[in-house]
Amino acid sequence: MHLRIALLAGDGIGPEVIQEAVNVLDAVGEVGGHTFEYMPLLIGGAGIDAHGTPLPNETLQKTLTCDAALLGAVGDNKFNKLAPSERPEAGLLKIRAELGGFANLRPAIAYKALANNSPLRHEITEGADIMFVRELLGGLYFGEPRLWDKQLRRAHNTMVYTQDEVERVARIAFDIAAKRPKKKLTSVDKANVLECSQMWRFVVDQVANEYPNVTVEHQLVDSMAIHLMTRPRDFDVILTENLFGDILSDESGVITGSLGMLPSATVGGKVNLYEPIHGSAPDIAGQGKANPIGTILTAAMMLRISGGLETEAKGIEDAVVQVLEAGYRTPDILSRNVDGQHAVDTQLMGRLLVDLVKANLAASLSAL
Numbered sequence: 001m002h003l004r005i006a007l008l009a010g011d012g013i014g015p016e017v018i019q020e021a022v023n024v025l026d027a028v029g030e031v032g033g034h035t036f037e038y039m040p041l042l043i044g045g046a047g048i049d050a051h052g053t054p055l056p057n058e059t060l061q062k063t064l065t066c067d068a069a070l071l072g073a074v075g076d077n078k079f080n081k082l083a084p085s086e087r088p089e090a091g092l093l094k095i096r097a098e099l100g101g102f103a104n105l106r107p108a109i110a111y112k113a114l115a116n117n118s119p120l121r122h123e124i125t126e127g128a129d130i131m132f133v134r135e136l137l138g139g140l141y142f143g144e145p146r147l148w149d150k151q152l153r154r155a156h157n158t159m160v161y162t163q164d165e166v167e168r169v170a171r172i173a174f175d176i177a178a179k180r181p182k183k184k185l186t187s188v189d190k191a192n193v194l195e196c197s198q199m200w201r202f203v204v205d206q207v208a209n210e211y212p213n214v215t216v217e218h219q220l221v222d223s224m225a226i227h228l229m230t231r232p233r234d235f236d237v238i239l240t241e242n243l244f245g246d247i248l249s250d251e252s253g254v255i256t257g258s259l260g261m262l263p264s265a266t267v268g269g270k271v272n273l274y275e276p277i278h279g280s281a282p283d284i285a286g287q288g289k290a291n292p293i294g295t296i297l298t299a300a301m302m303l304r305i306s307g308g309l310e311t312e313a314k315g316i317e318d319a320v321v322q323v324l325e326a327g328y329r330t331p332d333i334l335s336r337n338v339d340g341q342h343a344v345d346t347q348l349m350g351r352l353l354v355d356l357v358k359a360n361l362a363a364s365l366s367a368l
Ligand SMILES: NC(=O)C1=CN([C@@H]2O[C@H](COP(=O)(O)OP(=O)(O)OC[C@H]3O[C@@H](n4cnc5c(N)ncnc54)[C@H](O)[C@@H]3O)[C@@H](O)[C@H]2O)C=CC1
Pocket: 013, 017, 072, 073, 074, 075, 076, 077, 089, 092, 258, 259, 260, 261, 275, 276, 277, 278, 279, 280, 281, 282, 283, 284, 289, 290, 291, 292, 294, 332
């Protein structure tokens, strides 16, 4: 298998975690006989610094020629005073829109080895395995008009969805739910207040008729924030709009032990975009403290979805379980009062995973 991968490292911890994912991909390539061709491209603050724009044209054009795009994170405090349309984050929103992927898949799994690293009690998180399907191209992040009228001392953002936009992401979520053991879909909205949400619910119910084997429920987003923390095991696929999905999926970092553990894949467009769900973490950037696991699991999603490399993806996911069970912890998942932990930095976590991935793949190849 040959994959051309646009490498959009971005800002802050982005380049640090992307490097570890590349090392793991290289290990997969070496053992599995695949070639991964990387195209490093600037985005976010790195794009602003080099070319005055968070999405240089070269980045977009070259990404469009690739089989997949792997992104770290964007954002830097030095740009905080810029208007939203000029900030690093605007580059990410623009590339998402241009690539066209509308379904952002964000799995959140409670790893057994991290049971004592979550502030939630073990019996609450044990076995939790959620797949968020977040609509990525609509809602408040893209709706027009949007402005801050400083003279009128008033600002607008617009939540807008078409029925077609809801339908296409709902279909992806139902397809996923239909293939999972629990076959349950929870659609999250704010239908007691918002017309967008009332329409969302109407469309989801229509699509549900095509999936009689999937159990459907609707939840309001405010109480859902509580249900997610008090009974995460009751959920399977969670379908929601852009902003609600952004917030709830970050919240699921509590279930997994850290935001740094969470991967994502965006599908449905011209080129799939793979990114961990966390941001550029300026508070820990450049210190070797970043957890690369979310990005490494993101690379596994890329191999599975864009490369059809199921064994290789599983080899990475198993390596993550093994490294955690052996007690290795970056600072974000290191707990006080827990025995058997070994503190590691970003690079050592990456190296341990490279070795485990190589061993896992060699074992599965020799078993063939
Ligand atoms: N996809 C992207 O590129 C995203 C970019 N951002 C941007 O990132 C910047 C920082 O935003 P924040 O709200 O602080 O969110 P953040 O996700 O960057 O960080 C939140 C907290 O989680 C920690 N954290 C995040 N990723 C981690 C990792 N891999 N390992 C260990 N700890 C990790 C950070 O140290 C911080 O304490 C902002 O400029 C924001 O706009 C935020 C979210 C997504």
